[in-house]
Amino acid sequence: MSANKSQQEKARLHPRNKNKERYDLEALLACVPELKNHIAPNKYGQDSVDFFSPLAVKLLNRAILYHYYGLTYWDFPEENLCPPIPGRADYIHHMADLLAVHNFGRIPVGQNFTCLDVGVGANCIYPIIGVTEYDWHFIGSEIDPKSIDSAQRIVEANASLQGKIECRLQTDKTDVFFRVIGKEEKFDISICNPPFHASAEEATKGTKRKLKNLTNKQVSTPQLNFAGVSNELIYEGGEYKFVHNMIRESAKYSKNCFWFSTLVSKQSNLKGIYSNLDKYGAVQVETIPMGTGNKSTRLVAWTFLTKEEQTEWRKSRWSI
Numbered sequence: 001m002s003a004n005k006s007q008q009e010k011a012r013l014h015p016r017n018k019n020k021e022r023y024d025l026e027a028l029l030a031c032v033p034e035l036k037n038h039i040a041p042n043k044y045g046q047d048s049v050d051f052f053s054p055l056a057v058k059l060l061n062r063a064i065l066y067h068y069y070g071l072t073y074w075d076f077p078e079e080n081l082c083p084p085i086p087g088r089a090d091y092i093h094h095m096a097d098l099l100a101v102h103n104f105g106r107i108p109v110g111q112n113f114t115c116l117d118v119g120v121g122a123n124c125i126y127p128i129i130g131v132t133e134y135d136w137h138f139i140g141s142e143i144d145p146k147s148i149d150s151a152q153r154i155v156e157a158n159a160s161l162q163g164k165i166e167c168r169l170q171t172d173k174t175d176v177f178f179r180v181i182g183k184e185e186k187f188d189i190s191i192c193n194p195p196f197h198a199s200a201e202e203a204t205k206g207t208k209r210k211l212k213n214l215t216n217k218q219v220s221t222p223q224l225n226f227a228g229v230s231n232e233l234i235y236e237g238g239e240y241k242f243v244h245n246m247i248r249e250s251a252k253y254s255k256n257c258f259w260f261s262t263l264v265s266k267q268s269n270l271k272g273i274y275s276n277l278d279k280y281g282a283v284q285v286e287t288i289p290m291g292t293g294n295k296s297t298r299l300v301a302w303t304f305l306t307k308e309e310q311t312e313w314r315k316s317r318w319s320i
Contacts, residue, residue, distance in 0.1 A: 014093040016133070018068040019086040023049075028063035035059040058082045069132045073157035076122035076150040083125045087290070088193075091299055092129045094288045095189055095261060098301060102258075102310055108188065108318040111137040111164065116257070118176055118192035118246070119143075120167060122150035126191055127165045138165045139187070141180045143173050176242075177249040187257040188317065189301075190250075194242040194262055240269045244276050247302075251280040254304035258313055261301035263290075270300070277302050 013020040025047055029036055035049070038056030042048040050056040058078075064085050065071040096107045113136045117126045120140025127138035142148050148167045155161045168180055181187070237244075243262055250260045264270060270287070277285050282302040289298045305313060 013086055014090045016093050016096075017086055017089050019064065019089065023060075023064070024067070027067050028060070031066040032059050032063035035063055054078070054082060057084075061085050065128065069128060070160055071128065071158050074123075074128075074154055076154070077146065080122035080147065080150070083121075083123055083193075085125065085129075087295075087297075088125050089129050089133075090290050091191060091193075091263065092126065092133060094290065094299060095191065095259070095301070096134060098259060098286060098288070099189065103314055103318050107134060109134045109136070111135065112317060113137065113188050114139065114186065116141065116181070116187045116190040118180075118190060118262075119194070120147070120151050122147040124151035124154045124165065124167075126193075127151075128154070128161065131161055131164045135164075139180075140165060140167045141170045142167060143170045145169060174245070175249065176246045177253050181253050181256055185256060186317070189259045189261060190257050192246065192262040194239050194246070239264065239266055240272060243269065243273055243300075247273070247276045247280055247282075250302070251304065254281075255309075257303075258305060258310070259301045259303050261299055263297055264300050265297050267298070270298075273300060 025039065029039075035056070038050045038053055038059060039047050040050065049060045061082060061084075062074050065074045100107045113134070115127075115130055115136050115138050117138055117140040120127065120138075120142050122144075124140065127140055130136040130138055140151060142151070148169055151165075151167050155165045155167075170176075170180055172179055176192075177190075243264065246260070246262060250257070264273060274285065282304060283306060284303050286301045287298055288301070289296070291297050303310070
């Protein structure tokens with residue numbers, strides 16, 4: 001197994017990220033006027049969004065998608081996860097860069113390119129970004145029928161997304177790729193933002209710790225500023241167990257996908273993840289650091305394809 005495990009700190013968002021600079025609040029307010037009710041001067045005297053309010057974060061993200069990504073509708077149930085869009089966009093851009101390495105420096109684009117989003121969620125955020133930025137085709141899997149319905153409403157309400165995103169219900173909560181990937185189906189990449197807490201208690205402790213770091217105050221009953229229902233945040237065994245299952249199943253579909261990938265929020269999980277990838281025969285592993293400010297994470301990508309198979313994959317699926 002060839003592995004690139006360097007973990008250099010990344011101080012800025014990806015160069016192609018639409019939100020690598022400060023938000024244009026005037027433009028965002030023009031798209032979603034009600035966001036104004038959640039803007040106030042921060043400790044530096046600059047106008048800022050109240051990131052401790054789930055509603056404010058949702059309105060901000062809606063405005064970002066309307067202004068920067070051209071959407072006309074984006075909504076989902078209040079209990080579902082509301083993602084930080086710049087970080088999600090970075091995942092897509094870094095995977096695009098990884099693909100370009102195998103395509104003479106050019107990012108594969110167009111609907112011949114297919115991405116599998118494991119856990120598409122009610123917000124459908126990764127497909128929205130991938131379609132808008134690279135015109136990729138997406139299959140989004142999800143264990144929650146209500147989230148499937150929400151994601152499909154978003155797709156159907158935006159002309160730019162129609163015909164480019166398909167949602168599939170995963171009928172077994174213990175499976176990742178089984179029951180989703182067809183025997184002869186091909187995916188150029190798979191992406192995933194796995195649940196990273198092992199229990200509700202752990203999730204609450206994590207939120208309290210985050211709020212204390214940000215505000216210097218103890219909070220007895222924290223409100224998740226990015227919301228999230230239990231299946232989006234919690235998995236028995238936590239992030240490590242989920243990713244282990246993903247690696248084990250990916251080996252069964254070793255020739256169906258060029259690059260498998262996942263976010264890994266806990267650096268302490270990397271050693272075990274690398275060991276599992278070696279155990280199941282990954283040919284190449286890449287680790288890409290991500291994050292800004294107080295938040296750092298990384299994505300881990302792996303392939304089972306040999307160099308010869310990678311070349312053949314490019315020739316048969318990606319236009320130059």
